[in-house]
Amino acid sequence: MTLDRQPHIQLSSEVDVDYALLPGDPKRVDRVKNFLNDVQEITYNREYKSVIGYYKGIKVLILSTGIGSPSMGIAIEELKRVGVKCLIRIGSSGSLQPEVKLGDLIIATGAVRNEGTSDSYIEKGYPAFADIELVHHIKHAAEREKHPHHMGVIRSHDSFYTDKEEEIYEYWSKRGVIGSDMETSSLFVIGRLRGMQTASILNVVVPCAGGLEAGINQFVDGDSITFEGEKKQIIVALEAIVSFHKNKTKGEA
Numbered sequence: 001m002t003l004d005r006q007p008h009i010q011l012s013s014e015v016d017v018d019y020a021l022l023p024g025d026p027k028r029v030d031r032v033k034n035f036l037n038d039v040q041e042i043t044y045n046r047e048y049k050s051v052i053g054y055y056k057g058i059k060v061l062i063l064s065t066g067i068g069s070p071s072m073g074i075a076i077e078e079l080k081r082v083g084v085k086c087l088i089r090i091g092s093s094g095s096l097q098p099e100v101k102l103g104d105l106i107i108a109t110g111a112v113r114n115e116g117t118s119d120s121y122i123e124k125g126y127p128a129f130a131d132i133e134l135v136h137h138i139k140h141a142a143e144r145e146k147h148p149h150h151m152g153v154i155r156s157h158d159s160f161y162t163d164k165e166e167e168i169y170e171y172w173s174k175r176g177v178i179g180s181d182m183e184t185s186s187l188f189v190i191g192r193l194r195g196m197q198t199a200s201i202l203n204v205v206v207p208c209a210g211g212l213e214a215g216i217n218q219f220v221d222g223d224s225i226t227f228e229g230e231k232k233q234i235i236v237a238l239e240a241i242v243s244f245h246k247n248k249t250k251g252e253a
């Protein structure tokens with residue numbers, strides 16, 4: 001794989017794939033493998049681990065993007081250069097509303113741009129919002145799975161441990177924001193600017209009332225509720241790709 005090999009993700013256009021799932025954690029890439037056929041491990045450079053496989057006959061790339069928006073931004077740019085068209089983040093998140101429970105899924109329709117990476121591209125007035133067509137397919141897939149899910153605006157941030165975290169969470173919670181992560185807003189903004197279709201499905205691993213460290217530690221240790229949420233998030237993302245693809249290619253045959 002040397003032709004136009006990208007410096008960080010270490011992939012080239014030889015991957016020849018339209019769809020990518022983007023977890024943050026490289027370990028999640030291995031867990032997605034269980035849902036795919038004909039899996040091929042491709043690269044592992046820095047935080048970027050990639051595999052390719054097939055789900056119901058459709059070729060899908062899984063690439064981890066690490067923690068935070070700078071590494072997400074790099075991944076998007078390099079994926080664009082190798083020809084990927086459609087990106088779905090499968091991330092973990094905190095809840096900002098009591099009805100959004102551990103292991104529930106959040107389908108982000110938009111995201112508050114509290115990260116700095118998208119600012120290096122375009123002024124804050126530019127909205128971070130998901131591709132409506134993809135969201136439609138994700139919503140229907142989540143309904144078919146009968147898994148609790150919530151649609152709404154989330155907040156993407158750059159830090160966990162400032163002196164104002166409680167105030168910040170309360171501020172956005174009161175304004176109806178339902179969850180928080182670190183990459184969704186940059187995915188929506190940079191992806192849109194580069195003409196890609198993007199969406200984000202988040203598995204809630206930190207409860208609304210707090211307990212950040214405990215929540216993330218339990219998820220790392222394989223807590224059953226949040227691991228079930230992760231499985232559902234993977235199935236929903238893959239099923240959404242299948243129906244999106246069918247709809248796109250309808251009438252082409």
Ligand SMILES: O=P(O)(O)O[C@H]1O[C@H](CO)[C@@H](O)[C@H]1O
Binds near residue numbers: 068
């Ligand atoms: O589990 P992932 O997808 O990495 O997502 C969340 O987890 C990390 C922080 O613990 C951040 O990347 C955040 O967005």
Ligand SMILES: O=c1cc[nH]c(=O)[nH]1
Binds near residue numbers: 095
């Ligand atoms: O607030 C939170 C909780 C979990 N993960 C995040 O990125 N943010």
